[in-house]
Amino acid sequence: MQKYSIFSLIKNAFSNHEKWDLAWKDPIPKKEYDVVIIGGGGHGLATAYYLAKEHNITNVAIIEKGWIGGGNVGRNTTIIRSNYMHDDNALFSEFGMKLWRKMSQDLNYNVMFSPRGIINLAHSDAQMNVYARRGNSMRLNGIDAELLNREQVREIIPMADFSENVRFPIFGGLMQPSAGTARHDAVAWGYARQADSMGVDIIQNCEVTGFDVSGGKIKGVRTSRGDIKTKKIGLCVAGSTNILAEKLNMTLPIETHLLQACVSEPVKPVLDRVVTFGAGHFYISQSDKGEMVMGGDLDGYNSYAQRGNLPTLQHVLTEGIAMMPFLSKLKMLRTWGGIMDMSMDGSPIIDKTHIEGLYLNCGWCYGGFKATPASGWTFAHTIAQDRVHELNAGYNLNRFNTGHLLDEKGLGTKTWIS
Amino acid sequence: MLHIKCPHCGMRSQNEFSYGGDASVKRPELGKEISNQDWDSFVYNRKSLRGKHWELWQHLSGCRQWIKVERDTATHEIFNTLKANEEIL
Numbered sequence: 001m002q003k004y005s006i007f008s009l010i011k012n013a014f015s016n017h018e019k020w021d022l023a024w025k026d027p028i029p030k031k032e033y034d035v036v037i038i039g040g041g042g043h044g045l046a047t048a049y050y051l052a053k054e055h056n057i058t059n060v061a062i063i064e065k066g067w068i069g070g071g072n073v074g075r076n077t078t079i080i081r082s083n084y085m086h087d088d089n090a091l092f093s094e095f096g097m098k099l100w101r102k103m104s105q106d107l108n109y110n111v112m113f114s115p116r117g118i119i120n121l122a123h124s125d126a127q128m129n130v131y132a133r134r135g136n137s138m139r140l141n142g143i144d145a146e147l148l149n150r151e152q153v154r155e156i157i158p159m160a161d162f163s164e165n166v167r168f169p170i171f172g173g174l175m176q177p178s179a180g181t182a183r184h185d186a187v188a189w190g191y192a193r194q195a196d197s198m199g200v201d202i203i204q205n206c207e208v209t210g211f212d213v214s215g216g217k218i219k220g221v222r223t224s225r226g227d228i229k230t231k232k233i234g235l236c237v238a239g240s241t242n243i244l245a246e247k248l249n250m251t252l253p254i255e256t257h258l259l260q261a262c263v264s265e266p267v268k269p270v271l272d273r274v275v276t277f278g279a280g281h282f283y284i285s286q287s288d289k290g291e292m293v294m295g296g297d298l299d300g301y302n303s304y305a306q307r308g309n310l311p312t313l314q315h316v317l318t319e320g321i322a323m324m325p326f327l328s329k330l331k332m333l334r335t336w337g338g339i340m341d342m343s344m345d346g347s348p349i350i351d352k353t354h355i356e357g358l359y360l361n362c363g364w365c366y367g368g369f370k371a372t373p374a375s376g377w378t379f380a381h382t383i384a385q386d387r388v389h390e391l392n393a394g395y396n397l398n399r400f401n402t403g404h405l406l407d408e409k410g411l412g413t414k415t416w417i418s
Numbered sequence: 419m420l421h422i423k424c425p426h427c428g429m430r431s432q433n434e435f436s437y438g439g440d441a442s443v444k445r446p447e448l449g450k451e452i453s454n455q456d457w458d459s460f461v462y463n464r465k466s467l468r469g470k471h472w473e474l475w476q477h478l479s480g481c482r483q484w485i486k487v488e489r490d491t492a493t494h495e496i497f498n499t500l501k502a503n504e505e506i507l
Contacts, residue, residue: 242464242465242466242467242468243467243468246465246467251459251463251464251465252463252464253458253462253463253464254464254466255439255440255464255466256466256468256491300436300437301437301473301489302439302440302466302471302473302491303491303492303494304468304491304492305491305492305493305494309419309420309432309494310419311419311432311433344461344462400458400461400462400463401454401455401458413439413464
């Protein structure tokens with residue numbers, strides 16, 4: 001594989017950048033693989049990369065119905081954080097933060113990781129208490145957290161509404177300074193390029209049509225480009241998990257919902273943090289191009305549309321304008337939607353299943369992008385060793401049966417309950 | 419925006435309704451012995467497929483009745499609506 005560096009850039013400048021190697025190949029599927037990963041999104045690509053890198057398993061295929069990075073890894077608002085209170089979530093995401101910090105070097109691909117910090121705004125004394133508790137829990141787990149009062153928040157984000165007569169006055173906020181953003185496409189492409197170079201076959205335009213299961217064991221997968229034999233399948237298809245689960249006669253604690261995001265026209269640098277509204281569901285950051293990147297609530301009903309509906313967008317942006325009134329002056333540039341696996345307790349599932357050789361990675365709700373490296377790393381471990389790692393032990397499927405739910409915010413499919 | 423035909427009030431905008439999830443889920447019968455698996459399925463497990471889907475909506479800013487709606491989860495086309503006590507055929 002060609003190494004990307006300032007020298008290769010200069011060298012290729014002499015040939016008008018027409019002689020760069022392809023970043024990954026377009027192989028014809030083989031008859032048999034050791035592991036087949038279904039879903040060429042961030043998590044699937046990361047899983048294949050860590051299977052090859054950490055476990056030396058390189059006879060791996062990634063099967064993608066569309067093109068790699070065309071799903072949620074290219075549709076999110078690129079926020080990376082580990083500001084969780086529950087141990088299972090905190091330790092898992094903080095492990096991910098460590099992988100994020102060295103990702104550009106690891107992948108030899110600039111993912112533009114920008115640890116600019118995230119501030120969750122608080123709008124009441126009670127909310128300040130809740131944030132103090134969460135911040136303390138984070139610190140006990142080795143995650144940086146700072147509780148900010150109103151004046152401290154005003155110094156960092158003066159453009160927020162600090163006037164006296166507002167419905168949701170800003171009392172303060174909880175900041176995780178090491179949180180941030182990254183360029184989401186680069187994450188998918190970086191993982192794909194490295195996985196490909198280690199021998200992983202990335203097979204695009206290949207739809208899974210069925211599974212070959214006999215005696216409770218995985219024997220293979222049927223696809224639109226032929227049958228493939230394998231003993232291990234990793235399912236990484238958040239958004240479409242229910243469709244493939246039905247082909248396996250499984251019913252999961254997941255509903256598929258639609259989440260929208262949008263960007264404004266680009267403006268000069270105004271916001272150098274990620275900020276979330278505390279009295280509703282709205283978050284905002286500014287991209288390197290200057291666009292304000294915004295998102296919020298689910299559309300609220302089961303959807304595979306990959307395209308949002310206006311009432312929710314209006315509701316979300318009303319919250320945004322309540323928080324930062326200057327947003328009302330901006331023009332909208334683009335809006336889009338992605339379909340999410342909403343698990344019933346708001347936490348993901350990375351686990352083995354009752355079918356031998358079938359591994360499940362799903363239920364990412366609002367937080368799939370930031371989990372990409374940690375999810376890939378732990379899922380690769382689970383597949384390679386045929387047992388869960390302690391980092392993803394809490395993300396088991398059985399918790400819905402035993403009652404050990406991971407209800408971090410109580411935000412599952414029924415968002416109106418919170 | 420969706421337009422939902424409330425069986426009590428007629429065609430109304432989506433803004434008047436709130437969503438209640440899969441309408442085909444049946445609560446296990448009271449007083450009968452049931453397995454953990456059945457209870458799990460009732461509380462947590464959902465098919466949530468692409469295509470036609472019977473679901474509950476409440477006409478919150480209208481007659482406040484719960485209704486059943488058959489909607490396509492990919493195209494949002496609405497085929498049929500029923501009162502809450504009418505059986506899905």
